[in-house]
Amino acid sequence: MDPRVAELHHRAALRPDVIPLAGGLPADDLMPRVALAAVLSEVAQSRDALQYGWPEGLQSVRDWIAGRLVARGVVIDPEHVIVTAGAQQALSLVAAELAHGSRIAVGAATYPAALAAFASTGLEIVDEDRDARAHYVIAGVANPQGVDLIEAQRTNLIASGAEIVVDEAYAELRFDGELPRPLAIDAPDRVWHVGTISKTLAPGLRIGWLVAPARRRAAVLERKQASDLQTCSLSQVALTRLFGVIDYDAMLARARRRYAARADRLIAALAHYTPELRFREPEGGFSLWVETDEHGDDIALLRAAIEAGVSLDPGHMFRPPGVIAPVAFRLSFSNAPPDSFEEAARRLAAALAAWRHLE
Numbered sequence: 001m002d003p004r005v006a007e008l009h010h011r012a013a014l015r016p017d018v019i020p021l022a023g024g025l026p027a028d029d030l031m032p033r034v035a036l037a038a039v040l041s042e043v044a045q046s047r048d049a050l051q052y053g054w055p056e057g058l059q060s061v062r063d064w065i066a067g068r069l070v071a072r073g074v075v076i077d078p079e080h081v082i083v084t085a086g087a088q089q090a091l092s093l094v095a096a097e098l099a100h101g102s103r104i105a106v107g108a109a110t111y112p113a114a115l116a117a118f119a120s121t122g123l124e125i126v127d128e129d130r131d132a133r134a135h136y137v138i139a140g141v142a143n144p145q146g147v148d149l150i151e152a153q154r155t156n157l158i159a160s161g162a163e164i165v166v167d168e169a170y171a172e173l174r175f176d177g178e179l180p181r182p183l184a185i186d187a188p189d190r191v192w193h194v195g196t197i198s199k200t201l202a203p204g205l206r207i208g209w210l211v212a213p214a215r216r217r218a219a220v221l222e223r224k225q226a227s228d229l230q231t232c233s234l235s236q237v238a239l240t241r242l243f244g245v246i247d248y249d250a251m252l253a254r255a256r257r258r259y260a261a262r263a264d265r266l267i268a269a270l271a272h273y274t275p276e277l278r279f280r281e282p283e284g285g286f287s288l289w290v291e292t293d294e295h296g297d298d299i300a301l302l303r304a305a306i307e308a309g310v311s312l313d314p315g316h317m318f319r320p321p322g323v324i325a326p327v328a329f330r331l332s333f334s335n336a337p338p339d340s341f342e343e344a345a346r347r348l349a350a351a352l353a354a355w356r357h358l359e
């Protein structure tokens with residue numbers, strides 16, 4: 001992350017008066033705390049949870065992941081799944097597997113830590129390029145835009161012949177509950193499928209997954225083992241037990257309703273206090289992507305926002321190198337108390353006025 005933004009966010013986090021609309025954190029009250037506490041204390045007694053495991057992950061977790069993909073039409077068996085430390089590790093592994101110096105197209109704004117993962121292994125990151133060797137897409141609900149790929153994008157991706165990194169971090173949190181057709185069905189030999197339970201259960205468990213194209217799987221697994229031996233046994237055993245005591249699909253349905261209601265509250269507050277701001281209605285996920293027609297320094301905007309008592313994510317973090325665009329920012333409705341949204345929007349309006357005055 002841009003160290004200037006990291007410092008401002010750290011400082012804001014220490015101030016309880018700042019309403020946090022930055023960072024894509026799930027709602028604390030949607031995490032199955034009681035059930036998790038029970039299974040964690042139980043599995044701490046079990047050998048599997050404390051012992052080393054296989055680099056590819058616990059069989060029961062791989063079965064669960066594969067089962068959900070099979071139900072969506074993907075031809076896959078559990079042996080194809082690698083359990084990772086969150087989707088982030090999956091992205092880092094893919095970044096390392098794609099040839100150094102090759103070009104990856106990511107769109108005009110995307111998830112900052114994916115950009116960081118791709119940059120760290122020397123990939124050339126561009127916004128659009130039909131001839132790129134690889135494409136990164138966030139299917140179902142994009143971060144930060146909050147909407148799915150359109151049909152033409154899917155068709156072009158499938159026709160491209162390029163490698164496709166498909167990140168489904170928020171796909172299960174589409175408000176309509178309609179999961180997208182997995183691109184792995186249409187391009188199984190080129191899709192690197194990435195998923196996670198961070199958004200739906202708890203990011204602290206650090207469980208995600210990677211399904212690599214078949215011919216690349218062994219190399220990925222070797223790389224993963226060289227880096228961490230395996231994903232945390234305790235989390236994997238706890239997750240398996242958790243699925244025995246919670247109804248995951250019912251939890252998802254509840255989370256979708258709650259996040260949709262949160263989105264509506266923030267949108268209503270913004271419509272009242274900052275009617276000039278432009279954003280798409282999110283189809284799911286955690287945030288709104290606000291675009292303006294103004295050019296300027298979005299770090300100064302973040303500073304003004306914190307000064308006014310609200311935080312946000314400045315848009316430049318989401319931009320691939322070379323994209324010069326008017327100021328944009330991401331506002332997350334997923335974690336701050338919904339009762340604070342009205343006040344947050346009022347403060348944001350004050351921050352925008354102060355920032356425009358500065359610019």
Ligand code: PMP
Pocket residue numbers: 024085086087088089111138143167169170195196197198203207208
């Ligand atoms: N992909 C996207 C699009 C994300 O927004 C995030 C989390 N912010 C991740 C991947 C990483 O998630 P995790 O490592 O917690 O599974």
